[in-house]
Amino acid sequence: MVKLSNPYLLIGILLLTVIASGLLCNIVTADVNDTSSIMFENGTTVVSGDLLINRETMRKEPLTAFPNNILRPLKNRDFTTVYISLITGSAPKDVIKNNSYITADGHISSKLEGPGTVIMDSNGKISVQPAKSMVWGYKLPYTVAVKDGDSIRLVENNTTVKTVKGSEINKDNVPSYFVNTTAMRSWFNSSKDGDNITVDYYLGNFNDKRAPVYGRENIIKDFGNSTFAYMRNYTSGAPVLVYEHNASEVEVSNGHSTVEYLSGYPTEIRASNAKEFADGWNNTIVPPHSSAHGKENVTFTAIAESEAASGSATHGVCPPGRSLRQAIMALGNPLPVGMSTGDEAILYEYRPTIDVSVSNNGDYPIKIVMWTEGSSGDTQIYTKIYELRDNATYVNSTNSTNSTNSSE
Incomplete structure (x- = not known):
């Protein structure tokens, strides 16, 4: 048996x-x-x-x-x-x-x-x-608030999902991660019927074709707090690197400039604006064959300027603009939008981080690193460009030039 x-x-x-x-x-x-x-x-x-x-x-x-x-x-x-x-x-x-x-x-x-x-x-x-060595998507508008009489309509995918009285706007009934409640109420009080403002964003158009990710909780769960913080800092449409693994960051270009002392313009304000410009572009990612703006949550101090159409300008942003321009163009990329080729690098009426944009014509993503050293007119502004190379497929870099340092 x-x-x-x-x-x-x-x-x-x-x-x-x-x-x-x-x-x-x-x-x-x-x-x-x-x-x-x-x-x-x-x-x-x-x-x-x-x-x-x-x-x-x-x-x-x-x-x-x-x-x-x-x-x-x-x-x-x-x-x-x-x-x-x-x-x-x-x-x-x-x-x-x-x-x-x-x-x-x-x-x-x-x-x-x-x-x-x-x-x-x-x-x-x-x-x-599994994810590729580098994954990036884009910050895209999702929930839009439309003023409608004494209320706002929250619209998603052309469908109204909620109506909120203007007097009842708060963080519990209106997304407040990108537009805080105070700013939202101010917008409501100054806007007219039909005006709209984007109050929430999602991540989409990923380079590896994955589905869009909606909602703060899901974005943080999938990609971490740093990804959501990056989204909050940058303008709508900004590219966002959500994952980097088995990749090397290799310096491929650099630039340098000095604030200097200019007669007739307050040096301390100019130095402060220069530092703000550097902060506004520091750690910005630009995917291959695309462009990107800097951060939107930076604050500049305007100085009276008769040559500007608005009557004022953010003097002090031209020195760091030259530093950034040098590093970007040394790689064979075009003159950034909103810049000139002269000493006055940032064109009037262009906001230094929101309107100015830089291009990356290379085959790999690049990271812009900017910082300042010193103070007042002796403030030095440094820019370094790093190419993010996929170690699994990298053979020869398409970006490999250092710019000539300058203190224009």
Whole structure:
């Protein structure tokens, strides 16, 4: 007599019995493309710890028609599922195509580094694709507030999702991460019917084609606090590097200038504006073959200027503008928008970080690093450009020039 002490032997015998007897001949076959147990849609970003597959809602399929469904729980030594499946004649549908980053209980495993992407094939089978060495998206408008009489309408995708009285605007009923409540109320009081302002943004148009990510909580969960902070700092449409791994930051260009002392213009204000300009461009990322502006949450002090159409100008931004211009153009990139080729580098009526934009014609992303040293007219402004090289594919840099230092 054979002693059935080996669970695999017992399972094999039971499985053969079920298949041979056609135990579930009266059960209606499930939809083979059912994906109701998959918690994320195709293209969605997932990170380690996310629940990808809800085992409680997995559709059961007859073993006589789909015997392979029992193989994965058998391999995972999930004997409870195996025994129940054999007794009932049906097993949970196997929706996994590749389980490299999926645990037995349906979560994303700790093996996944960074933000992965859910990939679903035409049969409803899923796998998780790890992130490339660098992933970037763009800050794009999502929720728009439209003034409508004594209220505002919050509009998303051309659909009004909420109406709020102007007198009731607060952080609980109007998104306030990008436009705070005080600024929102001020806008409401000074605007006219039909005027609009964007109050919330999402990340989309990713270079690896993943689906857009909406909402502060999801952005922070998927990409971290630093990504959301970067979004808040920059203008609408700004490129945002959300992940960098196995990449090298290599200096490829630099620039230098000095504030200097100019008769008739307050030196301390000019030095302050120069430092603000450097802060406004520091750590800005520009993807390959694209352009970018600087930060929008910087503050400049205007000085009276008769030559400016507005009657004032932010003097002191031209020295750092020259430093940035040198470093950018040394790489073969065009003259930045809003700049001239002369000493007065920033054109009148162009805001130094919001309106000025720089281009990157290279094949790799670049990072702009700017800082100042010293004070008053002796303030030195330094710019360095770093190329972000993917170590897995990098062969020869398309950007490899240092500019000539200058103290114009």
